[in-house]
Amino acid sequence: MCDTASPNKFVQKLDDYIDSLTYKKENLIGVLHYAQEIYGYLPDNVQWHIAQKLDIPSATVYGVVTFYSFFTMIPRGEHVVNVCTGTACFVRGAEKLKGELENQLKIKAGETTTDNLFTLETLRCVGACGLAPVMIVDGKVHGRMNEAQHINEVLAKYRPEI
């Protein structure tokens, strides 16, 4: 893995971000957040690159990445769909919403569709409890997602036009 060069595509952006930090080693989690934002996930060579840049062992970076469930080493789809499973959403039918999404996308939570378009995940409470149950697509909150039809309409917005 480490013999392959770091993906050049975003490497400059990542390096600029790291260079802008006053405290580098101390900011490992922040750097990983940023890297996941631009790469969508944290492959080995990106972690290795960060380790070199921050002058810390790769094993330490890997330890942090594997500890936090937020970080993923599996490529994610173009759009990330999150179902809130916090208390309010749970009471208002988050499980049903999750099931419906799994049904429509034909994947389980944590997986990515074969066309790489959607990744389905769950998270806990985005503070939009008044709109429960909510789903979040690429950071945008969609509330009162009780109807299959409604869910389908939201997903359609993210599908390429045929």
Next chain:
Amino acid sequence: MDIQLTINDISLKVPEGMSILDAAKTVNIDIPTLCYLKLNEMHYNNNIASCRVCVVEVEGRRNLASSCSTPVASGMIVKTDSLRAIQARRAMVELLLSDHPKSCLTCAKNQDCDLQSLASELGVRHISYEGEESTFEIDKSSFSIVRDPNKCIRCRRCETMCNEVQTVGVYSAVGRGFNTVVKTAFDLPLHETSCTFCGQCIAVCPTGALTELDQVDKVWKALNDPNQFVVVQTAPAVRVALGEEFGLEPGTIVTGKMVGALRRLGFDRVFDTDFAADLTIMEEATELVHRIQHGGRLPLLTSCCPAWVKFFEHQFPDLLDIPSTCKSPHEMLGVLIKSYYAKSLGIDPKTITVVSVMPCVAKKYEAARPELAQGAETADVDIVITTRELARMIREASIHFDHLKDKEFDHPLGESTGAAIIFGATGGVLEAALRTAYEVLTGETLEKVEFEALRGMDGIKEAVIPIAGRDYRIAVIHGLGNARTVLEKIRAGEINYDVIEIMACPGGCIGGGGQPYHHGNMDILAARAAAIYREDRAKPLRKSHENLAIISLYKDYLGEPYGKKAHQLLHTSYTPRKKI
């Protein structure tokens, strides 16, 4: 400021900041520990309180306190032996055992395992907990270290050693919850990481999760092969530690018994790596003089330690021109056995098996380096076993070690001086080099051969030694973290030395990763070092260049030190490697 507290009804005063565990020790109260390990001499302190074995009851506190990580407080009333504490401890060990293989009888650490002895001490007679057991792959990828994560108890001693003392950073706790285990980056096999194979992780691992790659069977096979001429050599540090495996006091010198045991095991010749240590001095001292005379780059760094060599290949690939090009002593002896000695006996080097007994697991990896061979089929050294493995062979052969008669090494590659034996302790290589350099450069006899400034457990020792009108600035370093500190300063041009000795293991080879387990008792290392210097004093010759066998080797075979033939056989080159 002293703190007043009570432990088991004993009132005591201890300095602020001391842990309950250490405070209890001052009044001879032992609290069982497992993950905790403190080695002052190495600046090593693992008190992450992950195992919860050292819990004690503190009055007024709802839960039990881990004594290794809880500092004393004024008026504290501690009970270390209450029923609640004892039961909690036993429960912790039972929980650890519930997710631990029960294969003690066949484990490499059988009877040397901290978890095993703790279970015995705490009277664990059955395991009340049943449940899932971890199933991790065993990593046998390297030539030196075997990792069995199934036996890992997540104490993270190895991680502290590797990351903080050695600054190699191979290990990290990976995953979370039940699935947490100490692993390498990206689950890479150890062989593909920056691991130096120093084996200090093995030295501190309380269980069988980290052990050396066992080569004992390979040695037995060679010994029983009628077509193989099997030659063994032993490193200086082995003879001052091997006795511990047979119940002798640490620091007992067992050179004669060790040679006797090797003969009984059936080796055709028993040679001494000390011979090659004397040879190293001749080559390295000449190399230093050559660099100084020809404006070569300084400092010269010693290259006897294979873990240190691998460390600088990974961490300082831009400085590969400063280490000495000398092969390590056992490699030098290996190549001489297969050339010089084979020629004198008139036998084909391919029929010779060279076995090295080393205090070290990195030597196993070193012996497999492709450049340390004469052609693809003839490695300089064929098999490396550790001090521990030799002890195992002696036991397997049912040899009564303490009843063995003292025997002598074979001639000529068993001849050595006191300068060679001190290679086994930190500072020894430079002390030996100075003994020779002084006499060669001044033409005078060196009356006092001991260089006290280079001895002892300080991580970085410095001295300026004037010889023949020039001041030699020297440094002695042990522990890779200390080496990094100095190398970074050299890289930045902040400090200058002429020559630096570096050994990866704390204390030098006497504290090597292949030595009998010290279980955290640093007095053992001190006793081994004292034995090394005792053995030096007892030698009639104490300067490498006085070794008669070395003199005839150069006269009859090699020619000049650091000459053409010496270069071809005794010197090597280094490879830049990636930092993982």
